[in-house]
Amino acid sequence: MKRTPIIAGNWKMNKTPDEAAAFIKELLPEIKDSKNELIAGVPFVCLPAALEAAKGSNLKIAAQNMHWKESGAYTGEVSGAMLKSMGVPYVIIGHSERREYFAETDETVNLKAKAALSYGITPIICCGETLEQREAGIMESWVSGQVKAALQDLTKEQVKTIVIAYEPIWAIGTGRTATNEQANEVCTIIRNVVKDLYDEETAEALRIQYGGSVNAANSADLFSMDNIDGGLVGGASLKVKDFSVIAGYEC
Ligand code: PGA
Numbered sequence: 001m002k003r004t005p006i007i008a009g010n011w012k013m014n015k016t017p018d019e020a021a022a023f024i025k026e027l028l029p030e031i032k033d034s035k036n037e038l039i040a041g042v043p044f045v046c047l048p049a050a051l052e053a054a055k056g057s058n059l060k061i062a063a064q065n066m067h068w069k070e071s072g073a074y075t076g077e078v079s080g081a082m083l084k085s086m087g088v089p090y091v092i093i094g095h096s097e098r099r100e101y102f103a104e105t106d107e108t109v110n111l112k113a114k115a116a117l118s119y120g121i122t123p124i125i126c127c128g129e130t131l132e133q134r135e136a137g138i139m140e141s142w143v144s145g146q147v148k149a150a151l152q153d154l155t156k157e158q159v160k161t162i163v164i165a166y167e168p169i170w171a172i173g174t175g176r177t178a179t180n181e182q183a184n185e186v187c188t189i190i191r192n193v194v195k196d197l198y199d200e201e202t203a204e205a206l207r208i209q210y211g212g213s214v215n216a217a218n219s220a221d222l223f224s225m226d227n228i229d230g231g232l233v234g235g236a237s238l239k240v241k242d243f244s245v246i247a248g249y250e251c
Pocket residue numbers: 010167171172173174175211212213214232233234235236
């Protein structure tokens with residue numbers, strides 16, 4: 001089965017709403033011929049401006065987090081119901097920065113993934129190991145465990161629609177990209193976990209991104225690997241030129 005590559009920018013805590021709108025206006029003509037599914041993951045406050053700027057284009061907008069409850073006394077949080085009401089189609093969940101700095105756990109990742117799906121929002125679920133874990137030889141069991149926990153109670157129909165982003169923590173923002181083989185190896189492990197949990201059809205439908213120092217020079221080689229279906233791009237997604245090269249990847 002041919003999977004459409006999905007390439008998402010993760011802007012992290014960058015750009016004001018005005019900057020977001022200006023950036024997207026500049027980006028759209030550069031990416032209009034891309035055959036890939038394209039996403040910009042923007043800060044909450046940029047969502048209205050980004051949705052408006054991207055309206056009618058081939059760029060979709062993602063939030064970078066959400067709470068799993070619909071509403072309530074959770075100061076500072078944003079719910080899936082709120083994102084849905086704005087027309088946000090994607091949400092990044094369980095990024096390693098959220099796991100590290102904001103106490104995100106496998107359990108909350110699973111709660112958020114289920115909540116997102118219940119609102120018709122597609123989760124991009126992040127996983128990945130630290131350098132210490134890789135060097136200790138526990139990368140495979142760690143990443144498999146993260147994926148199993150994230151997918152708990154999800155139906156195979158749901159799993160076919162979601163996106164998993166494999167992001168080795170040692171490659172994020174470090175300029176130290178995983179080799180094509182390293183990245184593909186773990187994306188293959190993830191696909192096999194999904195095959196064991198569900199079935200081959202589900203595993204083949206699932207899109208798995210690689211993330212971690214993806215740039216305009218290495219993206220095409222990474223994305224051409226068998227089990228890599230695009231990327232989650234941090235730093236390089238903040239530059240129109242770089243992101244448009246990455247977005248223009250042709251299979
Ligand atoms: P990077 O970030 O491309 O800047 O390494 C990737 C990510 O954190 O999603």
